[in-house]
Every structure is written in structure tokens, then in C-alpha cells.
Amino acid sequence: TATVTVNPIPSATATPTSQSICSNNATSIALTSNVAGSTFAWTVTQTNVTGASASSGATIAQTLTATTTSAGTAIYTITPTAGGCTGTPITATVTVNPAPTVTATPSSQQICSGSITSIALSSSTGGTTFAWTVTQSGVSGASASSGASIAQTLTATGASPGTATYTITPTSAGCSGATIVVTVTVDPIPSATATPNAQSICSNNASSVALTSNVAGTTFVWTVTQSNVTGASASSGATIAQTLTATTTSVGTAIYTITP
Numbered sequence: 474t475a476t477v478t479v480n481p482i483p484s485a486t487a488t489p490t491s492q493s494i495c496s497n498n499a500t501s502i503a504l505t506s507n508v509a510g511s512t513f514a515w516t517v518t519q520t521n522v523t524g525a526s527a528s529s530g531a532t533i534a535q536t537l538t539a540t541t542t543s544a545g546t547a548i549y550t551i552t553p554t555a556g557g558c559t560g561t562p563i564t565a566t567v568t569v570n571p572a573p574t575v576t577a578t579p580s581s582q583q584i585c586s587g588s589i590t591s592i593a594l595s596s597s598t599g600g601t602t603f604a605w606t607v608t609q610s611g612v613s614g615a616s617a618s619s620g621a622s623i624a625q626t627l628t629a630t631g632a633s634p635g636t637a638t639y640t641i642t643p644t645s646a647g648c649s650g651a652t653i654v655v656t657v658t659v660d661p662i663p664s665a666t667a668t669p670n671a672q673s674i675c676s677n678n679a680s681s682v683a684l685t686s687n688v689a690g691t692t693f694v695w696t697v698t699q700s701n702v703t704g705a706s707a708s709s710g711a712t713i714a715q716t717l718t719a720t721t722t723s724v725g726t727a728i729y730t731i732t733p
Contacts, residue, residue: 480556483508487533487551487565495648496539496572502565504531504551511555521545522569539571542597544646573598573650575643577623583658586629590657593622594641601645611635612659629661632687663688665733667713676719684711684731691733701725 483506492500504513514529522545524537539545547567553560578593594603604619612635614627629635637657643650663686672680684693694709702725704717719725 480558481508482558483511483553483555483560485511485513485551485553485560485563487549487563489565490563491566491568493568493570493646494537495570495646497536499536500533500547500567502533502549502567504533504553506553506555506560508553508555508560511553511560513551513553515549515551517547517549519545519547522547525549525567533565537567537569539569542571542573543599544571545569570646570648571598572648573601573643573645575601575603575641575650575653577641577653577655580653581656581658583660584627585660586662587626588659589626590623590637592624592639592655592657594620594643596643596645596650598643598645598650601643601650603641603643605639605641607637607639609635609637612637612657615639615657623655627657627659629659632661632689634661635659661688663691663733665691665693665731667729667731674717677716679714679716680727682713682729684713684733686733688733693731693733695729695731697727697729699725699727702727705729 486505488503516527517525519525521541522537523540525535525547533549537547549565550562552562573596576595582590606617607615609615611631612627613630615625615637623639627637639655640652642652666685668683696707697705699705701721701723702717703720705715705727713729717727
């Protein structure tokens, strides 16, 4: 007798045949064949990607990193072997999407109570979207949302500056990038109190009006309109102390308009 054993030519199946992953994540491609006992070896060509390498096994599990702000590819060419017979190579393509970055302009902001924030969000990776959460202290009006700019009307709730701290996450092609933090300081609107708010003095005497505010560090400026009086002038300070003189035999007035 003469026996000839004829081994079949194996074919390879990659599951999946194409895959999209985020940068710094691992591939997961299972390799199978119609012929029991088949083994698999592969070569690879990578573009704008690092981490891919030629190897062998039943699974392609390699951590790939995008090297630019655009998507890269790793194309694996897989060859099955069984009983010393080599099958037709197949390919499996892995697209590696970069982790997007986010830039906030400005990176921090100081506004007056009742004003609108104006923070533009951008990324070097095309098609990136942005979402944010927020923690506010001594402020109302800030809320979690999404978009290409943060434009929210913020109000200080006390007499001291408050803050709204935004944590912004960029996302592109299903991949999330590192978060950044932007802090908005909201200064309260000061009010002015004049003590006294009305005063009667004799001609050639000095006014004595103390100026205070609910907000620490407030400064005051004033303009003045005088009628039948001389000596009043626009100025600034914490006290209005000006020597006023009546110019007629009738009572005159100096009306100060004070801005804190």
C-alpha cells in the first residue's frame, strides 16, 4: 500500500475585519480558521500609529497610539498555516482615533455679577465636541452643558467674590480627551451708602458725608451739580468734605451723584 495524506489549505477569518479604537487602547481581533489546528502569523503596516508589531497567535491584542491629531491606521496581514500548508493571507484594519485636547480662551475669567461668561473652546482635532460640568460657590446661574463656548449669566450671591469652576471634556470619534478646568470669578456689584444722605450746613462750612459699601474694597467717585453755591467739585474718596459757600441770600444746594 501507499498512503498519501492530503492536508487542506486553511483559510483565516478575522473577527472583526475592521476596528476603530481610541488612542492608547488595545486591539481585540480574534483569528479563526475552517481547518482545526491552524496557527496564525501576521505582519503589519502602520500609518500615524505606534505600537503595532508583527507577531503570531489566535488574537491580535496590541495597544496602539495615534501619533498625530488625525486618525491613524494599522493594517494587519494575517497568514494561516495548518499541517505545513499555508493559506491565503487576509487583512484586518484598525483605525486609531487620537484623544482630543481642549483649549479654553481665556483660561480663566473675572466678570461682574450679572454679566455673561465668554469662553471659547477649541481643539487641534477636527470634529471635537465639548461638554462640561460645573461647581459654583457664592454664585448662581452656572450649569452643566455642552457646546463650543461657555456663555452663561452668573450672579454673585453674597458681598464677596464667588467662583464657577468648569470642568471641560473634549470628545472626538467616540474618544474622550483629558479634561481641563476653567475658573470664572464673579465680583459682586457694590452698593453705596452716604451718611448722612442729606445735610444742611452754614455758608463757608465744610460738608461731611461718609461713604461706605456692602462690598469690601469699594472706592467711590462723584459728580456734583450746584445751585446758588460755590466750592463743590467732582472728585473721589471715602468722604465728601468740601467747603461750600452760598452765593445769594437764598438757600443753595450741592447735589452729589456718587458711584461705587
